Amino acid sequence: MDSLDLIQIFREVARRGSFSATAAAQGVSPASVSKAIAQLETRFGLRLFHRTTRKVSLTDAGQLLFERSSALLELVDLAQGELHERATRPSGRLTVTMPYGLVHTDLPAMLGDFLLRYPEVDLDLSVTDRVVGLAEEGVDLAFRVGPIEDQNLIVRRLLPLDFVAVAAPAYWRAHGKPAHPRELCTHAQLAWSLHGQAPRWHFEVAGKPFELALQPRVNATLAAPLITLATQGLGVMWAPRRALAQWIDSGALECALEPFSPSNVWLYAAYMQRRHNSAALRVLLTQLDAFAEAFKCRDGQRPQDTQPSSGAAAPQA
Amino acid sequence: MDSLDLIQIFREVARRGSFSATAAAQGVSPASVSKAIAQLETRFGLRLFHRTTRKVSLTDAGQLLFERSSALLELVDLAQGELHERATRPSGRLTVTMPYGLVHTDLPAMLGDFLLRYPEVDLDLSVTDRVVGLAEEGVDLAFRVGPIEDQNLIVRRLLPLDFVAVAAPAYWRAHGKPAHPRELCTHAQLAWSLHGQAPRWHFEVAGKPFELALQPRVNATLAAPLITLATQGLGVMWAPRRALAQWIDSGALECALEPFSPSNVWLYAAYMQRRHNSAALRVLLTQLDAFAEAFKCRDGQRPQDTQPSSGAAAPQA
DNA sequence: TTTGATTGTTTCGTTATAGGAAATAATTCA
DNA sequence: TGAATTATTTCCTATAACGAAACAATCAAA
Numbered sequence: 001m002d003s004l005d006l007i008q009i010f011r012e013v014a015r016r017g018s019f020s021a022t023a024a025a026q027g028v029s030p031a032s033v034s035k036a037i038a039q040l041e042t043r044f045g046l047r048l049f050h051r052t053t054r055k056v057s058l059t060d061a062g063q064l065l066f067e068r069s070s071a072l073l074e075l076v077d078l079a080q081g082e083l084h085e086r087a088t089r090p091s092g093r094l095t096v097t098m099p100y101g102l103v104h105t106d107l108p109a110m111l112g113d114f115l116l117r118y119p120e121v122d123l124d125l126s127v128t129d130r131v132v133g134l135a136e137e138g139v140d141l142a143f144r145v146g147p148i149e150d151q152n153l154i155v156r157r158l159l160p161l162d163f164v165a166v167a168a169p170a171y172w173r174a175h176g177k178p179a180h181p182r183e184l185c186t187h188a189q190l191a192w193s194l195h196g197q198a199p200r201w202h203f204e205v206a207g208k209p210f211e212l213a214l215q216p217r218v219n220a221t222l223a224a225p226l227i228t229l230a231t232q233g234l235g236v237m238w239a240p241r242r243a244l245a246q247w248i249d250s251g252a253l254e255c256a257l258e259p260f261s262p263s264n265v266w267l268y269a270a271y272m273q274r275r276h277n278s279a280a281l282r283v284l285l286t287q288l289d290a291f292a293e294a295f296k297c298r299d300g301q302r303p304q305d306t307q308p309s310s311g312a313a314a315p316q317a
Numbered sequence: 318m319d320s321l322d323l324i325q326i327f328r329e330v331a332r333r334g335s336f337s338a339t340a341a342a343q344g345v346s347p348a349s350v351s352k353a354i355a356q357l358e359t360r361f362g363l364r365l366f367h368r369t370t371r372k373v374s375l376t377d378a379g380q381l382l383f384e385r386s387s388a389l390l391e392l393v394d395l396a397q398g399e400l401h402e403r404a405t406r407p408s409g410r411l412t413v414t415m416p417y418g419l420v421h422t423d424l425p426a427m428l429g430d431f432l433l434r435y436p437e438v439d440l441d442l443s444v445t446d447r448v449v450g451l452a453e454e455g456v457d458l459a460f461r462v463g464p465i466e467d468q469n470l471i472v473r474r475l476l477p478l479d480f481v482a483v484a485a486p487a488y489w490r491a492h493g494k495p496a497h498p499r500e501l502c503t504h505a506q507l508a509w510s511l512h513g514q515a516p517r518w519h520f521e522v523a524g525k526p527f528e529l530a531l532q533p534r535v536n537a538t539l540a541a542p543l544i545t546l547a548t549q550g551l552g553v554m555w556a557p558r559r560a561l562a563q564w565i566d567s568g569a570l571e572c573a574l575e576p577f578s579p580s581n582v583w584l585y586a587a588y589m590q591r592r593h594n595s596a597a598l599r600v601l602l603t604q605l606d607a608f609a610e611a612f613k614c615r616d617g618q619r620p621q622d623t624q625p626s627s628g629a630a631a632p633q634a
Numbered sequence: 635t636t637t638g639a640t641t642g643t644t645t646c647g648t649t650a651t652a653g654g655a656a657a658t659a660a661t662t663c664a
Numbered sequence: 665t666g667a668a669t670t671a672t673t674t675c676c677t678a679t680a681a682c683g684a685a686a687c688a689a690t691c692a693a694a
Contacts, residue, residue, distance in 0.1 A: 003319050020669080030672085031674095032652080032654075033671090034672055035652090042593070044397075044400040044404055046404045047593045047594065053660050053661045053671055054660090059455070061400060068395070072392050075385070075389050083381065084361065086378045087361055087362040087378070092377045093377045135368065135369045136367075278376075336643095337641055345682080346682070346684080348642090348643075351644085352644095352681090368641095369641090370689050370690045371640080
């Protein structure tokens with residue numbers, strides 16, 4: 001029989017002073033109780049109870065075990081309770097990664113809302129463009145952009161990232177707003193790409209992908225400094241509208257080529273296929289769904305009206 | 318699988334960071350380890366390890382369980398160690414009963430020797446003439462006199478209690494030493510018997526029991542005061558030689574009718590038939606055997622030479 | 635890139651165990 | 665003395681444990 005059940009039965013017998021009463025209380029047969037005690041006694045090689053058919057009392061050795069078993073079972077209950085809470089109530093530490101490009105979207109604010117709602121959840125937010133292995137590094141959730149290939153991951157498609165061309169209003173006035181993506185070739189390009197990768201801008205023309213080969217004026221591995229350059233009127237930048245919302249809203253940057261935004265680039269949330277996810281992750285996923293749903297409605301009604309749900313971080317210097 | 322084994326395997330995996338290594342260390346198949354962890358995870362509804370085929374690391378929840386499980390397993394080891402010691406090393410409390418009549422024999426001294434040899438054994442010595450139920454009152458060992466009838470008890474025959482008639486030397490000089498038990502009828506009798514029982518003295522004449530009906534000058538439920546009276550020359554007393562050894566040796570009392578001592582009255586040690594006796598009781602039983610064996614040899618060689626192994630208690634006032 | 639080695643998981647068949655109903659033994663109460 | 669209560673034993677069946685081997689996935693070396 002299970003050791004802990006054994007000890008629990010032992011404790012119950014010691015408290016009640018009766019085998020049959022314990023059997024009734026625990027919902028098992030008297031035979032089981034008798035065999036359980038016998039098993040404990042053979043295991044230790046000691047008699048634990050003085051027994052008559054009418055009275056049951058602890059042996060000297062039984063007294064010793066009784067004291068220990070109480071402490072032990074309390075510890076077990078404590079641990080079980082903690083883990084049950086962890087499984088039930090959202091708490092503990094979540095590890096989330098996102099690429100740099102999403103830092104200035106409303107995603108951090110959404111995570112903030114989440115943390116406000118669940119005060120017992122702590123967050124490890126790892127911002128990196130490196131594609132991390134979720135299992136290897138113990139990452140609970142990864143925000144990714146674009147189609148995701150990994151078969152082992154569960155992927156939720158959250159939001160369409162409508163990429164647009166932006167520049168300072170002064171720049172547009174000086175060089176003219178393009179009417180077609182190919183006209184961007186003649187503009188100063190502020191391009192963003194990962195290390196060693198050639199920057200490419202994707203559009204959609206008449207439902208078909210249109211890819212632009214670039215000779216950028218500036219190429220950076222991080223978008224934030226490019227934004228500063230763009231507001232200075234140094235050129236055209238291509239980025240998700242969502243990542244530039246505060247500058248567009250304030251009028252520092254102005255969109256162009258919005259009808260040619262590619263429709264297949266989305267924000268995804270990826271997590272491991274697991275039999276048992278923590279309550280914290282489960283609840284984060286539902287909040288993500290709600291978040292996506294809210295924007296789906298809003299975007300559906302007024303596509304131009306997206307903005308952060310609360311104050312976003314200031315741009316990097 | 319057994320809960321404690323489960324937790325132990327979990328701890329081992331957490332320490333080693335490998336399923337196969339723990340399987341090898343614990344001497345089980347890798348399949349068992351895998352299933353054990355899976356079982357724990359379903360039990361708590363939480364994932365405990367991040368696993369790749371190459372690396373295994375603790376989850377947030379796993380870390381929590383790891384801390385608890387260490388404390389828990391240490392507690393289990395502690396309790397098991399204590400009980401094993403109790404089963405192996407003589408320690409703990411022994412409960413022993415003996416009748417009043419044996420208090421002035423060398424039995425207490427023997428118990429003293431036993432306690433000296435085993436310092437970790439404590440003793441509850443219950444002196445009573447009541448026949449106690451060993452199981453009911455948690456008595457480990459009972460010293461009894463005479464044939465024992467209880468079927469549930471294991472009985473060891475220790476020593477023959479050679480009953481003799483004694484009186485003060487002055488008394489014998491005044492009234493003459495008897496040559497046959499029946500002559501005691503004419504003597505002043507100092508008799509000892511339990512409450513409500515008629516006192517009877519048993520002898521053996523030519524191999525046949527000879528019982529003497531008494532009209533005692535003094536009848537008491539306890540032998541000790543009678544000894545005082547006997548030394549004062551008030552009459553004849555009938556008791557085990559062993560219980561009177563110090564007075565006989567000092568010359569305060571003098572034996573008579575020694576050839577008629579009954580041969581079927583022995584000192585017995587009775588204990589419960591138990592599957593698992595404590596080490597303390599086991600070792601006490603072997604010491605009793607050695608004690609009996611030593612006296613068997615000594616009595617066989619020099620029947621008159623019995624005396625306490627060390628200083629006995631003073632007689633009651 | 636391919637091959638081979640290592641590791642975690644699953645499947646499957648055998649074996650052992652758990653668990654309870656009923657019979658048994660021992661004791662107490664009316 | 666008879667009836668009721670209680671611990672233990674026996675017996676049977678459904679369940680679980682266990683390891684071997686097949687499988688899947690990953691890493692290291694050629």
